[in-house]
Amino acid sequence: MDKKEFKVTPYEVSGDVDYDKLIKEFGVTKIDEKLIARIKKHAKEVHPMLSRGVFFAHRDMNWLLDEYEKGNKFFLYTGRGPSGKIQLGHLQTWHFTKWLQDKFGVELWFQFTDDEKFLFKDKSYEEIQQWTKDNMLDVIAVGFDPKKTHFLIDTKHAGLMYPEAIKFAKKITYSTVKAAFGFNDSMNIGSIFYTSMQAVPAILPSVLKGKNIPCLIPLAIDQDPHFRVARDVYPKLNYYKPSIIHGMFLPPLTGTEGKMSSSEESSAIFSTDSPKEVENKIKKYAFSGGKDTLEEHRKLGGNPDIDVSFQYLRMFFEPDDKRLKKIHDDYKSGKLLSGELKAILIEKVNSFLAEHQKNREKAKKQIDKFIFKLT
Amino acid sequence: MDKKEFKVTPYEVSGDVDYDKLIKEFGVTKIDEKLIARIKKHAKEVHPMLSRGVFFAHRDMNWLLDEYEKGNKFFLYTGRGPSGKIQLGHLQTWHFTKWLQDKFGVELWFQFTDDEKFLFKDKSYEEIQQWTKDNMLDVIAVGFDPKKTHFLIDTKHAGLMYPEAIKFAKKITYSTVKAAFGFNDSMNIGSIFYTSMQAVPAILPSVLKGKNIPCLIPLAIDQDPHFRVARDVYPKLNYYKPSIIHGMFLPPLTGTEGKMSSSEESSAIFSTDSPKEVENKIKKYAFSGGKDTLEEHRKLGGNPDIDVSFQYLRMFFEPDDKRLKKIHDDYKSGKLLSGELKAILIEKVNSFLAEHQKNREKAKKQIDKFIFKLT
Numbered sequence: 055m056d057k058k059e060f061k062v063t064p065y066e067v068s069g070d071v072d073y074d075k076l077i078k079e080f081g082v083t084k085i086d087e088k089l090i091a092r093i094k095k096h097a098k099e100v101h102p103m104l105s106r107g108v109f110f111a112h113r114d115m116n117w118l119l120d121e122y123e124k125g126n127k128f129f130l131y132t133g134r135g136p137s138g139k140i141q142l143g144h145l146q147t148w149h150f151t152k153w154l155q156d157k158f159g160v161e162l163w164f165q166f167t168d169d170e171k172f173l174f175k176d177k178s179y180e181e182i183q184q185w186t187k188d189n190m191l192d193v194i195a196v197g198f199d200p201k202k203t204h205f206l207i208d209t210k211h212a213g214l215m216y217p218e219a220i221k222f223a224k225k226i227t228y229s230t231v232k233a234a235f236g237f238n239d240s241m242n243i244g245s246i247f248y249t250s251m252q253a254v255p256a257i258l259p260s261v262l263k264g265k266n267i268p269c270l271i272p273l274a275i276d277q278d279p280h281f282r283v284a285r286d287v288y289p290k291l292n293y294y295k296p297s298i299i300h301g302m303f304l305p306p307l308t309g310t311e312g313k314m315s316s317s318e319e320s321s322a323i324f325s326t327d328s329p330k331e332v333e334n335k336i337k338k339y340a341f342s343g344g345k346d347t348l349e350e351h352r353k354l355g356g357n358p359d360i361d362v363s364f365q366y367l368r369m370f371f372e373p374d375d376k377r378l379k380k381i382h383d384d385y386k387s388g389k390l391l392s393g394e395l396k397a398i399l400i401e402k403v404n405s406f407l408a409e410h411q412k413n414r415e416k417a418k419k420q421i422d423k424f425i426f427k428l429t
Numbered sequence: 430m431d432k433k434e435f436k437v438t439p440y441e442v443s444g445d446v447d448y449d450k451l452i453k454e455f456g457v458t459k460i461d462e463k464l465i466a467r468i469k470k471h472a473k474e475v476h477p478m479l480s481r482g483v484f485f486a487h488r489d490m491n492w493l494l495d496e497y498e499k500g501n502k503f504f505l506y507t508g509r510g511p512s513g514k515i516q517l518g519h520l521q522t523w524h525f526t527k528w529l530q531d532k533f534g535v536e537l538w539f540q541f542t543d544d545e546k547f548l549f550k551d552k553s554y555e556e557i558q559q560w561t562k563d564n565m566l567d568v569i570a571v572g573f574d575p576k577k578t579h580f581l582i583d584t585k586h587a588g589l590m591y592p593e594a595i596k597f598a599k600k601i602t603y604s605t606v607k608a609a610f611g612f613n614d615s616m617n618i619g620s621i622f623y624t625s626m627q628a629v630p631a632i633l634p635s636v637l638k639g640k641n642i643p644c645l646i647p648l649a650i651d652q653d654p655h656f657r658v659a660r661d662v663y664p665k666l667n668y669y670k671p672s673i674i675h676g677m678f679l680p681p682l683t684g685t686e687g688k689m690s691s692s693e694e695s696s697a698i699f700s701t702d703s704p705k706e707v708e709n710k711i712k713k714y715a716f717s718g719g720k721d722t723l724e725e726h727r728k729l730g731g732n733p734d735i736d737v738s739f740q741y742l743r744m745f746f747e748p749d750d751k752r753l754k755k756i757h758d759d760y761k762s763g764k765l766l767s768g769e770l771k772a773i774l775i776e777k778v779n780s781f782l783a784e785h786q787k788n789r790e791k792a793k794k795q796i797d798k799f800i801f802k803l804t
Binding site: 169172173179209210211212213214215216217219220221223224225226227228229231232237239240241242243244245246247249250 | 544547548554584585586587588589590591592594595596598599600601602603604606607614615616617618619620621622624625
C-alpha cells in the first residue's frame with residue numbers, strides 16, 4: 055500500500071489515515087473553535103480529546119445544540135462489536151462518551167452488535183455470546199450512570215429491533231451497501247442486512263416514547279459509513295437524522311498506521327493486561343520517535359508526532375495540557391529519552407488500568423442493572 | 430412469453446407451468462403409488478389431492494415416514510405472506526395441511542411472513558399488520574386444532590427467530606439467493622436477508638425442546654426455492670433437513686397459466702366473496718373448455734383439461750372420485766354444457782365459503798389461542 059493510500063470502513067482500517075481527506079470523502083464537518091466554545095458553554099469545560107482534536111469531526115452538532123438549547127435534550131448512542139478483548143482504543147471513545155453523559159446529564163443507549171460479529175467473524179455463536187458478557191464488564195467499568203444507561207444486545211433485543219430494522223432495510227439497496235462497505239457477492243446475506251440493525255438504536259428511544267428525540271453518536275470514524283448509508287432513511291421514517299461526533303483512531307503500538315486492533319496481540323494493550331504485560335508491550339512494541347543512539351537523541355531530539363507513547367499521552371492519558379507540553383518539548387529537544395517517555399506512559403496506563411480493573415470486578419454484579427428491559 | 434417458457438420462484442409464477450420439467454429443475458421427487466400407499470397405511474385414507482396428483486412431488490418423505498414409524502413424530506410447518514385477501518389457492522394448501530394434521534395427529538407451526546411482505550411489496554408496515562390479523566381469521570377458519578397449532582409472526586416473534594435466522598444467513602451468500610430468486614443489486618437488503626427467516630420455523634420446535642424433531646412442509650411449489658437455498662444449512666447446524674410435499678397451483682380463473690393471485694381481482698375468488706360475487710366471477714371469468722356454440726359442444730364435447738371450472742372441482746371442490754368422473758365424462762362427451770359445469774362449481778364454492786365464512790366469524794375470538802407464547 056502506497057504511503058498516500060488508506061482505507062477506512064467498519065470492516066477495514068489500514069494505511070496512514072489522512073483525516074482531512076477523510077472529512078471530504080465522508081462529507082463530515084471539521085470541529086472548529088466556535089463549536090468547541092458552544093459545547094463548553096454547556097459542559098463548563100472542554101474535554102482534552104476535543105481541544106486536542108482527537109474528536110475532530112461531526113455531523114449536525116450545531117442542530118443538536120440548537121435543540122438542546124430549546125430544552126429538547128438528546129440521548130447518546132454508541133456501541134461495541136463483541137468479538138474479543140477490549141483495548142485502549144475502545145476505552146478512549148467510551149471515556150469521552152461518559153464525559154458527554156456527565157456534562158449534559160443525558161441517557162446513553164449502548165448497543166452490543168453480537169449479530170454483526172457472529173456474521174462477520176469466523177467465530178461461533180456461543181463464543182460471541184461470551185465476549186458480549188465479557189465486554190459488558192468493561193463498558194460498565196468506564197463508570198456510566200446505571201440509571202441513565204441501557205444496554206441493547208442485538209440478538210436479545212431482536213424482538214424490539216428487527217421490526218424497526220426492516221423499515222431501514224426496505225430503503226437501502228444492495229448496491230448502496232456494496233459501495234459503502236466494499237462488499238462483494240460472496241458475502242453472506244446476514245452481513246448485507248446487518249447495517250439496518252445498527253441504524254435502530256438512534257430511533258429506539260423515540261419509538262418507545264412515541265416522540266422524536268435527538269440523538270448524538272460518539273464513534274471512531276470507521277463506523278461512520280453505517281450512518282451515512284442510513285442517514286437519508288431517518289427522515290423518510292419521520293425521525294431526526296442522528297448527530298455524530300467522530301474520533302480518530304488510537305494508533306497500534308507498532309506505529310501510527312491503521313488502528314489499535316484486538317485481533318493483533320502486539321498492536322494492542324488490553325483492559326485486562328497486567329502491569330507487567332503493559333510494561334513489556336510498551337517497552338517492546340511501542341514505536342519510538344527517538345533517535346537511534348543516546349548521543350544523537352540528546353543532540354537532535356525525538357519526534358513526538360510519530361512517537362506512539364507520546365501520542366497515547368496526547369490522545370488519552372495525560373489530560374493536563376501543561377504537563378503534556380513539557381513532555382512534548384523535552385522530548386523534542388532531546389532532554390527526555392525514549393525510555394523515559396515510555397516509563398511515563400507505562401505508569402499512566404497502569405494506574406488507569408488498576409482503577410479500570412477494580413471497577414471491572416465490581417461490574418460483575420451490575421450487568422443486570424444495565425440490560426434494557428421493557429417495563 | 431413462449432408457450433414452453435415459464436417461471437416459478439416465490440416472487441413470480443408465470444407461463445404454462447410444466448411440472449415434470451420443474452421436478453427436474455428443482456431436484457425434487459415425483460410422488461409415486463408406493464409413497465401414496467405408505468401414507469395411506471398411517472392415514473387410513475388417501476386425500477384426493479394426493480391421489481389426483483395435486484400434491485405431486487416431495488423431498489425426503491420416505492425418510493420422514495421411516496422416522497414416524499420408529500415413533501419419531503414430525504411436525505408440520507407452512508405459512509402465509511400477509512399482503513392481501515386470502516383466495517382459494519391458499520385454502521387448498523391449508524385444507525390439505527389440516528388433513529395431514531388430523532391424520533397424523535401432529536403439531537402445526539404456521540408462519541406469517543409479515544416482514545417479507547413489507548419488504549417486497551409497496552405497502553406500509555401498518556397495512557401489512559392489518560392483513561396479518563385478517564389472514565389469521567382464514568387460517569383459523571380452516572379448522573386447525575388450536576391445541577396443536579402455533580402461529581409465528583415474524584416481527585412479533587423476532588426475539589425468538591432472528592437469533593436463529595442469522596445462523597442460516599451466515600451460511601448463505603448473496604450469489605446463492607441471486608440465482609435462486611432472480612434478484613439484482615437494486616433489491617433492498619431486507620429482501621436479500623429474508624429467506625433466512627423462512628428457514629427458521631423448520632427448526633424452532635427443535636430449538637425450544639432441545640432435541641431434533643422431523644419437519645414436514647406442505648407448500649405450493651413456488652416456495653421450494655427458499656428451502657432449496659437453506660437445505661444444506663440445516664445439517665451444518667445439526668438439524669434434520671425438513672421434508673417437503675409440493676402442491677400444484679390452483680390456476681387463475683382466467684386460464685391455466687400462472688397461479689391464482691390475490692393481486693388480480695379477476696383471477697381470484699376470495700375467502701370473503703359473497704355468493705353473488707362468486708357466481709358473477711365464475712360466469713364472467715372462468716376459462717371454459719367448451720365449444721363456441723351449443724351445437725358444436727353437443728357434437729364435439731368440451732375439454733376438461735383446460736376448463737378452469739373442471740380443474741377447480743378436480744383439484745379442490747369435488748372430493749368424490751365417481752362424481753368427478755361423471756362430470757368429466759359428461760363434459761367431454763358434450764352432455765354437460767359449460768354453463769351447467771359452472772353452475773356445479775358455483776354451488777360447490779358457495780357452500781364451501783358459507784361454512785368458511787361462518788368459521789371466519791367465530792375465529793375473531795380465537796386469535797389469541799393460536800399465537801405462540803413462550804411459557
